[in-house]
Amino acid sequence: xxxxxxxxxxxxxxxxxxxxxxxxxxxxxxxxxxxxxxxxxxxxxxxxxxxxxxxxxxxxxxxxxxxxxxxxxxxxxxxxxxxxxxxxxxxxxxxxxxxxxxxxxxxxxxxxxxxxxxxxxxxxxxxxxxxxxxxxxxxxxxxxxxxxxxxxxxxxxxxxxxxxxxxxxxxxxxxxxxxxxxxxxxxxxxxx
Amino acid sequence: xxxxxxxxxxxxxxxxxxxxxxxxxxxxxxxxxxxxxxxxxxxxxxxxxxxxxxxxxxxxxxxxxxxxxxxxxxxxxxxxxxxxxxxxxxxxxxxxxxxxxxxxxxxxxxxxxxxxxxxxxxxxxxxxxxxxxxxxxxxxxxxxxxxxxxxxxxxxxxxxxxxxxxxxxxxxxxxxxxxxxxxxxxxxxxxx
Numbered sequence: 001x002x003x004x005x006x007x008x009x010x011x012x013x014x015x016x017x018x019x020x021x022x023x024x025x026x027x028x029x030x031x032x033x034x035x036x037x038x039x040x041x042x043x044x045x046x047x048x049x050x051x052x053x054x055x056x057x058x059x060x061x062x063x064x065x066x067x068x069x070x071x072x073x074x075x076x077x078x079x080x081x082x083x084x085x086x087x088x089x090x091x092x093x094x095x096x097x098x099x100x101x102x103x104x105x106x107x108x109x110x111x112x113x114x115x116x117x118x119x120x121x122x123x124x125x126x127x128x129x130x131x132x133x134x135x136x137x138x139x140x141x142x143x144x145x146x147x148x149x150x151x152x153x154x155x156x157x158x159x160x161x162x163x164x165x166x167x168x169x170x171x172x173x174x175x176x177x178x179x180x181x182x183x184x185x186x187x188x189x190x191x192x
Numbered sequence: 193x194x195x196x197x198x199x200x201x202x203x204x205x206x207x208x209x210x211x212x213x214x215x216x217x218x219x220x221x222x223x224x225x226x227x228x229x230x231x232x233x234x235x236x237x238x239x240x241x242x243x244x245x246x247x248x249x250x251x252x253x254x255x256x257x258x259x260x261x262x263x264x265x266x267x268x269x270x271x272x273x274x275x276x277x278x279x280x281x282x283x284x285x286x287x288x289x290x291x292x293x294x295x296x297x298x299x300x301x302x303x304x305x306x307x308x309x310x311x312x313x314x315x316x317x318x319x320x321x322x323x324x325x326x327x328x329x330x331x332x333x334x335x336x337x338x339x340x341x342x343x344x345x346x347x348x349x350x351x352x353x354x355x356x357x358x359x360x361x362x363x364x365x366x367x368x369x370x371x372x373x374x375x376x377x378x379x380x381x382x383x384x
Contacts, residue, residue: 058251
């Protein structure tokens, strides 16, 4: 998606060859007009695929998931939490997710009542790199017996194997900006 | 706002006389069509007031803040974080916030570059009760030198003093559903 690639090139910051900061428009500060266009693009890519619910993970996935929902007939958006709070009660689906960015293993969780066997779930997230978070979210959907409609990712770091491994395992993943390589000196090379 | 009040009455769960669970449509599971209408109502209430940025706090404020931004000319949405991560760098504004729900004191923070003196900031959050979180968010705005356009709250528990204390201190707060009292036996009484 050219719009997102250009934005990353213009406002993203590459650190070393692994880290891409997009806090100005995709994370701490969010551009909802961009999110709306991303939602429309995912809708176009998943044309004809039934989606009754969007699942994402706190915190930075929530904004784009909510804007994407507008392109998917205002379907409900559910977010998985990274820690148990007193607001979550009743039965939970849980999965372990290791974050290489923060070097911790979190248990992610969602209330059972928000994922039902009759749901067709689209998973939305901002980054796909090692695939750890996405694997955890897929596990939550599979535990519920819901149908996984597919995965909708903003930025995929294709130089890490998460996306390819999951595609080989049969999952459909649509990433709007696929980064083949990046470095502070040579900038970002996108995959087309 | 009748639409929100009716939804709370129909799908909210009152526990004791203090706790209201709205996870089915406002927190873990989010109804974006409702959020869109809430955004339009805030826009109506703040008609003529310049807003260049929306500030909220992770995680459950983010969805409604992003949908509200559509009613405020797609202005950027910034969320304060509750813990420091390696994704935040550079100068930060911070404030201490005690959560009575979870009985912890968090330091909330936002990067300085996302709140500028020329900004007109609308704060959006899901609940107002003791006012702790809102006071923290207001402090972040004041530290930045930005203009505080006002506060936009989904549900105010008027039987706690946070809202009244802040109004007496001169802050403008617009809450869409104001709960005067609630109990498991008698249900919810809204303030009009």
